Amino acid sequence: MIEFKDVSLTYPNGHQGLKNVNLKIEQGEMIVVVGLSGAGKSTLIRSINQLVKPTSGELMVDGKNSLAFNERDLRKMRTDIGMIFQSYNLVRRMSVLRNVLSGALGRTSTVRSVFGFFKHEDKQLALRSLDRVGIVEKAYSRADQLSGGQQQRVSIARALTQKTKVFLADEPVASLDPPTSHIVMKDLRKINREDNITMIVNLHFIDMAMEYADRIIGMRNGEVVFDGPASEVTEKTFEDIYGRPIKEDDKMSEQDEETAENETASHKEGDSA
Amino acid sequence: MREIEITKPKKPPMYWVKLGGIIAFIIIAYSVAFTNLDLDSAFRWEQASTMLQRLILGPFTDAAAIERIPELFMMMMETVAIAYAGVLAGSILAIPFAFFASRNIAKRGSIGGKGILNGIRSFPELLFAIIFVSAVGIGPLAGVLAITINSVGMLGKLYSEVIESIDQKPLEALRASGAGKIQVIWYGVLPQVLPEFMSYALYRYEIDLRSATVLGMVGAGGLGAPLIIASRSREWEQVGMMLLIIIVVVTLVDILSRNIRKRIV
Numbered sequence: 001m002i003e004f005k006d007v008s009l010t011y012p013n014g015h016q017g018l019k020n021v022n023l024k025i026e027q028g029e030m031i032v033v034v035g036l037s038g039a040g041k042s043t044l045i046r047s048i049n050q051l052v053k054p055t056s057g058e059l060m061v062d063g064k065n066s067l068a069f070n071e072r073d074l075r076k077m078r079t080d081i082g083m084i085f086q087s088y089n090l091v092r093r094m095s096v097l098r099n100v101l102s103g104a105l106g107r108t109s110t111v112r113s114v115f116g117f118f119k120h121e122d123k124q125l126a127l128r129s130l131d132r133v134g135i136v137e138k139a140y141s142r143a144d145q146l147s148g149g150q151q152q153r154v155s156i157a158r159a160l161t162q163k164t165k166v167f168l169a170d171e172p173v174a175s176l177d178p179p180t181s182h183i184v185m186k187d188l189r190k191i192n193r194e195d196n197i198t199m200i201v202n203l204h205f206i207d208m209a210m211e212y213a214d215r216i217i218g219m220r221n222g223e224v225v226f227d228g229p230a231s232e233v234t235e236k237t238f239e240d241i242y243g244r245p246i247k248e249d250d251k252m253s254e255q256d257e258e259t260a261e262n263e264t265a266s267h268k269e270g271d272s273a
Numbered sequence: 274m275r276e277i278e279i280t281k282p283k284k285p286p287m288y289w290v291k292l293g294g295i296i297a298f299i300i301i302a303y304s305v306a307f308t309n310l311d312l313d314s315a316f317r318w319e320q321a322s323t324m325l326q327r328l329i330l331g332p333f334t335d336a337a338a339i340e341r342i343p344e345l346f347m348m349m350m351e352t353v354a355i356a357y358a359g360v361l362a363g364s365i366l367a368i369p370f371a372f373f374a375s376r377n378i379a380k381r382g383s384i385g386g387k388g389i390l391n392g393i394r395s396f397p398e399l400l401f402a403i404i405f406v407s408a409v410g411i412g413p414l415a416g417v418l419a420i421t422i423n424s425v426g427m428l429g430k431l432y433s434e435v436i437e438s439i440d441q442k443p444l445e446a447l448r449a450s451g452a453g454k455i456q457v458i459w460y461g462v463l464p465q466v467l468p469e470f471m472s473y474a475l476y477r478y479e480i481d482l483r484s485a486t487v488l489g490m491v492g493a494g495g496l497g498a499p500l501i502i503a504s505r506s507r508e509w510e511q512v513g514m515m516l517l518i519i520i521v522v523v524t525l526v527d528i529l530s531r532n533i534r535k536r537i538v
Contacts, residue, residue, distance in 0.1 A: 049449050051445065051448075051449055075451045075453065076451065077451075078448070078449060078450060078451035079450065079451030080451075081449070082450070083446065083449040083450070085442065085445075085446060087442055089442040089443050089445060089446035090443060090446075091443045091460065091461060091464050091465060092440070092443075092465075093464050093465060093468070094460075094464045098460075098464075102447060102450070102452070102460045103450055105447065105450065105451070105452040105453075105456045105460060106450050106451030106452055108456075110453055110455050110456060113456050113459065113460070114455065114456075114459055155446070158446075158450075159450075162450050162451075
């Protein structure tokens with residue numbers, strides 16, 4: 001369980017990223033954070049694993065205030081939180097499998113990892129994770145030979161190999177085309193349902209947020225301005241969050257959705273073959 | 274088409290006077306230099322032409338020079354080996370120095386790392402060779418050590434520039450997953466930089482092969498010593514033969530290394 005207690009974050013340049021945020025996130029929730037760019041979505045997500053450190057308040061992770069952690073405790077906490085980035089953040093010259101295995105570094109000793117001696121079960125888990133996102137046949141390809149959508153699925157497999165309870169996804173589909181975006185979001189939701197992993201995802205497309213989220217958190221100017229189940233959310237809610245009328249650009253079109261269904265279907269066939 | 278008009282800026286008032294003064298100075302300086310030097314006695318056509326003839330054609334006709342080919346070739350191989358051992362050791366030793374000198378890895382400590390590398394590079398290689406010859410004695414070891422330390426200085430700087438230009442995003446991902454500092458370097462930095470490192474090390478080898486022959490002149494092993502002895506005793510056929518061997522081997526190594534480097538990056 002993750003709990004924000006009056007968390008604020010002021011950047012060194014004086015910009016306030018978070019303002020008195022209070023949130024409670026239960027294990028296994030599927031949460032989408034929405035808001036315009038600069039609203040603090042990214043800051044909110046990154047403060048959970050302290051890629052940015054909040055300047056006041058308490059951030060409770062499993063009952064302990066993570067803001068008081070020393071270097072060692074912080075590293076240990078991070079091994080329990082997987083992260084997916086907008087630009088995939090893979091090592092492009094390394095093989096897909098090695099990228100995925102790097103998810104297991106947190107529980108592998110430095111000596112073992114320097115010589116590449118990963119445990120057999122970690123290698124199996126890496127391959128199984130690649131299989132779950134449907135690209136196990138690419139295991140020995142170099143990461144930069146894959147398409148954007150495939151690279152994002154490698155990064156999901158990397159997070160799966162980390163064996164975590166929480167996934168943070170910072171704009172995971174912002175660099176992808178609509179059909180691929182749906183494949184990636186479906187993978188994330190599937191993992192949420194099957195493994196009971198808490199998903200906290202930043203998105204800026206409102207139709208995608210409504211389709212995949214159980215709970216939506218809306219942010220504006222560093223403040224949480226909406227927090228509720230996705231079923232209660234309407235376009236009016238988004239207009240309140242964004243503070244302006246909804247435009248076509250805020251959505252992905254319906255047609256893209258259909259192509260995505262077809263792609264997912266063929267991607268499943270490929271798996272069984 | 275529209276005519277474009279722009280006024281050329283006027284020359285400053287003293288321009289022609291200054292220009293005239295500079296030209297006059299150059300002419301006077303030249304005439305003084307030429308009239309004062311006894312060029313006639315320093316340069317004789319017939320002497321120079323026989324020397325060049327012996328240097329360029331000699332190696333193909335002089336029996337004594339041809340006879341020495343296997344011996345000289347082996348000495349050149351010694352030079353090749355000295356350069357190889359030196360660069361290999363230097364290219365590996367340079368890696369920790371490079372990390373220490375990189376702003377994105379060592380943060381503020383990088384100033385110290387850069388200082389060490391700058392210090393090493395400010396010594397001429399020949400000076401290192403002289404120092405090592407007196408420290409470990411005449412022979413290849415002195416040459417290897419001189420090249421090693423010099424390569425550390427040069428490659429360390431080049432490596433650290435490669436490290437400073439890497440993509441930081443994968444490192445963020447590794448840190449976010451709880452990987453330690455060494456693991457981040459091993460899995461995030463090294464795969465990005467190793468191909469460039471190898472390419473620079475090969476390039477450095479091309480350079481050091483040439484300087485290894487020069488180092489031989491101060492007794493650091495290889496072909497340099499016989500080269501300096503032969504030229505002191507004016508045995509131009511021998512000198513020509515050695516230069517010929519150096520040119521052939523250096524060219525071959527250059528071609529080989531360029532092809533390998535093309536494949537790496």
